[in-house]
Amino acid sequence: MPSPDVRRGMPPVDLTKDEFTLRMRQRFHDPAFERLGDAIEAIVDAAWDAYSNYRKSPYTRPAGPGFADPEYELSVDWMAARTAVEEAERQQ
Numbered sequence: 001m002p003s004p005d006v007r008r009g010m011p012p013v014d015l016t017k018d019e020f021t022l023r024m025r026q027r028f029h030d031p032a033f034e035r036l037g038d039a040i041e042a043i044v045d046a047a048w049d050a051y052s053n054y055r056k057s058p059y060t061r062p063a064g065p066g067f068a069d070p071e072y073e074l075s076v077d078w079m080a081a082r083t084a085v086e087e088a089e090r091q092q
Helices: 017-026 031-052 076-091
Strands: 060-062 073-075
Touching (some): 017 031, 060 076
Antiparallel strands (some): 060 073
């Protein structure tokens, strides 16, 4: 029996700017947003900039003591979630 072809991770799915814009604008498909067209356009442009430049974690800080690489930049959100999990473990 041949060994299975093990695949790891997911292939990248890079959206085109047109597809990204279409998906973002769908979130504002309500008459209440019609008068905010210019503001929505600015939001879509800012979101595209973040997406196309891979800024998944715009706010980071050095990991600090206790990590293999204390200087490694970690997401502030990730660090907050880690702290919350550690606090829940202490309470348990």
